[in-house]
Amino acid sequence: MSILNRITTFDGTRDALRPLDRVDNVKQASGDFRKQMLAGPKVRYYQSFELVRVPYPSKYGYLNAHTGPSPYIHLCNRLFVIQFESSEGLKTLLASPSDWEHQLETPFFKRLTDSYGVFAPVSEALVFRKTDTVLNILKKIGLDPADVDYITYDHLHTQNVTRWLGGPGRPGLLPNAKLLVMREEWESTHSLIPWQNQWYCPGGIDGVPMDKVILLDHDTSLGDGSVALVRTKGHTEGNHSIVAHTPEGLKVTSENGVSVEAYVPALSPVPGVAEFARYTGAEVVLNGNTAEYAIDQYISMVQEKSIAGPNPRDERYPNIAPSSESAGYWLFPRTAPGFRVGDLQYGTLQKAPPARKAA
Numbered sequence: 526m527s528i529l530n531r532i533t534t535f536d537g538t539r540d541a542l543r544p545l546d547r548v549d550n551v552k553q554a555s556g557d558f559r560k561q562m563l564a565g566p567k568v569r570y571y572q573s574f575e576l577v578r579v580p581y582p583s584k585y586g587y588l589n590a591h592t593g594p595s596p597y598i599h600l601c602n603r604l605f606v607i608q609f610e611s612s613e614g615l616k617t618l619l620a621s622p623s624d625w626e627h628q629l630e631t632p633f634f635k636r637l638t639d640s641y642g643v644f645a646p647v648s649e650a651l652v653f654r655k656t657d658t659v660l661n662i663l664k665k666i667g668l669d670p671a672d673v674d675y676i677t678y679d680h681l682h683t684q685n686v687t688r689w690l691g692g693p694g695r696p697g698l699l700p701n702a703k704l705l706v707m708r709e710e711w712e713s714t715h716s717l718i719p720w721q722n723q724w725y726c727p728g729g730i731d732g733v734p735m736d737k738v739i740l741l742d743h744d745t746s747l748g749d750g751s752v753a754l755v756r757t758k759g760h761t762e763g764n765h766s767i768v769a770h771t772p773e774g775l776k777v778t779s780e781n782g783v784s785v786e787a788y789v790p791a792l793s794p795v796p797g798v799a800e801f802a803r804y805t806g807a808e809v810v811l812n813g814n815t816a817e818y819a820i821d822q823y824i825s826m827v828q829e830k831s832i833a834g835p836n837p838r839d840e841r842y843p844n845i846a847p848s849s850e851s852a853g854y855w856l857f858p859r860t861a862p863g864f865r866v867g868d869l870q871y872g873t874l875q876k877a878p879p880a881r882k883a884a
Contacts (some may be wrong), residue, residue, distance in 0.1 A: 528611050532744035532753060534558040535828075544820050551824055555831030558755075559775060562832075565750045567770045569615065570608040570872035574662045577602050577625045578654035578852060580637065581814075583860065586783040586851060588813035590790065592797030597652075598783065599854035603868070604659055605778060605846075606666070607769055608875055611748030615875050616674045618752065619702070620767045620778060621848045622659045628685040628726040651856060660698065670699050672877040675739075675747075677705040677754065679779040679848055680761040681714050682724040682814075692732035704733070705747075707756060708740040710763020721761075721815055741765075757781060757829060759822020760812060766829050771871045776846045777833040781826045783812045784851040784862040785842045788830040792841060794863045839864060 534557055538550040580597040587598075605620035629635065638649060663670060676699065678684055690704060691697035713721075714730055746753045753768040757779055766779040786793040790802035790810045798810055809826035811819060830843035837844070846866050853861025 528613060528616070528748055529739070529741075530746045530750070532558070532746055532755070534561070535744055535755070539821070539824065544824070547824055548827055551828045552831050555828050559832050559834060562750065562753065562768065562770055562775060565770065566610065567772060568607055568609050568751045568872065570874050571605070571769055571771050571776070572666070572870040572874070573603045573605045573846065573868050575601055575656045575868060576604055576623055576658065576662075577656060578854075579625075579634070580652045580857070581783070581849075583857075585814035586812055587787065587790075587795060587798050587801075588811040588816065588819075590798045590801035590810045591795065592800075593795060593859045595857040595860050597857050598851045598860040599652075599654075599857055600783060600849040601852040602849045603846075604662060605767070605769075605848075606662075606668070606874070607752060607767075608872070609748045609751045615877075616748055617668070617672055617877075618675045618677065618705075618747070619659070619673055619699075620677050621679070622676050622689065623683070624659065624685045624688045625655070625683075626658060627688055628683050628729065631683045631726045632723040634683070666874055667876060668874065669877065671701050673699045673702045675705050676702050677765075677767065679757075679766060679781075680764045681706070681710055681729065682761065682780075683726055683729075685726045685729045686733055687729065687731060690733045690737040692728075697737070702737070704738045705741060705745075705754060706738065707754075707763035707765050708742050709758070710761060710765075711738065711740055713762045721817070724814060755828070755832070757822075757825035759818045759825040761815070762817060764822075764825065766825075766832075768832060771869075773837050773869075773871070774844050775833055776844055776869070777829045778846045778848050779825075779829060780812055780848045781822055781829060782809065782845065782847060783849065784847060785836070785845050785864050785866060786862050787812065788826060788843050788845055789841065792863060794859075794861070796859055836864075 581600045583591040607618045689699045751770045757766045833844035
């Protein structure tokens with residue numbers, strides 16, 4: 526059992542010339558993958574934590590579907606702390622460790638804040654809810670930064686990775702951590718076309734030591750197979766989804782959709798979303814701020830919900846845990862989804878031995 530193992534289940538599923546054939550192929554492969562993963566071990570620990578809530582354009586969150594009065598939805602960004610077994614012992618993964626305190630230079634959010642002018646302090650206080658930080662959460666749960674083995678993001682929009690892994694002239698705050706990232710995402714982040722760069726933190730990966738980066742070329746399972754990183758191209762070129770086998774089944778995390786009901790839009794109370802699903806026949810609604818690969822993203826969202834299966838808390842919805850979930854907010858009327866995942870916890874955090882912390 527190695528730390529990284531290639532998954533071949535989805536190989537070739539997107540090669541068909543006809544998009545709907547690709548959808549069918551991905552659905553079938555997802556069912557096979559789901560059975561395989563459910564037959565294997567569960568993660569030792571899984572917990573999500575709210576970090577920050579930010580305004581996000583409704584026209585992107587529910588691409589082509591939203592018709593409500595609010596130009597924004599409120600996105601709740603979460604950190605996921607996951608522990609799994611491997612041949613090298615217990616490993617700790619941070620999924621979506623957003624360093625939001627140091628990534629507000631992302632052009633979209635900087636322009637939004639600048640537009641408030643003299644009212645910026647009040648306006649920012651109203652629309653940005655700063656709940657917690659990654660380092661504070663680690664401290665609260667008793668996890669030393671040196672205990673973190675890996676970090677990963679479903680994509681690198683807004684992320685400032687250098688603070689965690691280090692950059693020119695400064696060490697990383699997670700001294701033993703390595704970034705797991707799809708090669709396409711890493712390379713495209715180095716060479717952004719203009720409308721892409723509005724969503725990436727300037728210098729967010731500059732100077733990160735390459736011995737701290739693990740580039741993935743395939744769908745990959747981690748350790749004992751209780752966690753998988755599955756390529757779900759669409760929201761960005763190198764987007765991937767984090768799949769974790771929990772006591773409540775397979776939890777699938779990405780930002781391809783901004784809510785669970787984006788995967789079953791016919792159930793959505795958000796204005797326009799159910800109607801869009803009715804007249805188009807769409808079975809998902811994309812989170813499309815850059816719309817780089819819309820057909821691929823549609824297929825990826827179908828893949829995600831097919832892997833996830835039904836949510837045990839309400840089987841009308843898939844077992845999706847969005848990395849940034851629309852939360853509803855009084856300033857943004859009629860944007861509250863009909864179903865919210867909220868924070869999750871399974872298992873008990875295992876502490877690393879003292880020798881690891883001193884390494």
